[in-house]
Amino acid sequence: MRTVIPAGGDRDDSRDDFRDDSQDDLRDDRRSGPIGVFDSGVGGLTVARAIIDQLPAERVRYVGDTANGPYGPLPLDEVRRHALAVADRLVADGVKILVIACNTASAAMLDDARRRYDIPVVEVIHPAARRALAVTRTGRVGVLGTSATVDSGAYPAAFGELVAAGAGPPEVPVDVRPVACPSFVDFVERGITSGRQVVGLAQAYLAPLQHRDVDTVVLGCTHYPMLTGVLQLVMGDQVTLVSSAEETAKDVYRLLTEADLLAPVPPGGVAEDPADDTPRHEFLATGDREPFLRLGRRFLGPEIGPALSVGIGYGLGTTPVRPLPTGPSAR
Structure with missing residues (x-):
């Protein structure tokens, strides 16, 4: 609490009745706000999953801009416009921290977001780069990304x-080699994450990195963790794959702690109450809900299904919500 001091005078302890509780109330309100996460589609759900796992007391409000995504093939100016529209709505809805869970959007509008909003903003590029530098032994690092992300130069920067x-490793020069993988997102969005066609595509995309003998590969798109099995098969077990999801969740925890915005943990813990059917997390789509709903179960896992809701038309004036199906029929 803050004591009000009369203008032009010393503190008068007799005036301690005049206490301004508004800042404390505001801080409490902000602590209870959700974590805002957005992506062009379902890829950012890998980041949302990591946040839910690492911060179980928090609520997540996720938006997949499926009406305009995927962002990868779009010019960065267009990505910036779409991403800022979604971010504006999330901030207006009262999220306490904004997570840009899309590499392409991070490259397009991170600086805008940090100037535009008075809440912490987290992106996915620097967390992944930090982790790659921590694990590489040779300094030779590959980055897989969309065409827009690679063309932006965000990762080398x-x-x-x-x-x-x-x-980075001491006394070892760092050589970063970005490779555009424009078709990967389409396969993931269609739920195709294995099979000969995907393996063949991965072999073609990854050949330049194999020739460079990289020892670390950054999955520079939040869709790509769904292809980890294929990518590891092609690159071999000696190569470390780095996903930004876990590292980004750690950044969210750090920033919420520094800003004193962590949600309070109830005395009894954060276990779900089976009698409470109110969704703790919201997962919304700007476009067709059915593919988003179907793929959301793959990214997030059916075990947290009762906590989810899915809406459509986010930012367009209507967001009908229904619980995500669970049980055998949902798998």
């Missing part, structure tokens, strides 16, 4: 900033 700050 992030690696350069981190190396200049002292990150």
Whole structure:
């Protein structure tokens, strides 16, 4: 609480009745707000899953911009416009922190978001780059991304900033090789994450990285963790795959802690009450809900199904919501 001091005078302890509780009330309100997460589609659900796992007391409000995504093939100016529209709505809805769970959107509008909003903003590029520098032994790092992300130069820039700050293996030059993988997102969005066609595509995309003998590969798109099995098969077990999801969730925890915005943990813990059918998390789509609902179960797992809801038309004036189906029929 804050004591009000009369203008132009010393503190008068007799005036302690005049206490301003508004800041404390505001802070309490912000602590109870959800974590806002968005992506062009379902890929960012890998980040949402990591946040839910690491911060079980928090609520997540996720938006997949399926009406305009995937963002990868779009010009960055168009990505910026779509992403800011979704972010504006999330911030207006009262999220306490904004997570840009899309590499392409991070490259397109991160600076805008940090200037535009008065809440913490987290992106996925620097967390992944930091982790890659921590695990590489040779300094040879590959980055798989959409065409827009690769063309933006965001990853080489992030690696350069981190190396200049002292990150990376000592006395080893860091060589970053980005590779565009434009068809991967389409396969993931259709639920195709294995099979000869995907393996063949991965072999073609990853060949330049194999020739460079990289020892670490950054999955520079939040859709790509769904292809981990194929990518590891093609690259071999000696290569470390780095996903930004877990590292981004750690950044969310750090920033919420620094801002004193962590949700309070109830004395009895955060176990779900089976009698409470109110969704703790909301997962919304700007476009067709059925593919989003179907793929959402793959990304998030049916075990948290009772906590979910899915809406359509987010930002367009209507968001009908219904619980995500669970049980054998939902699998």
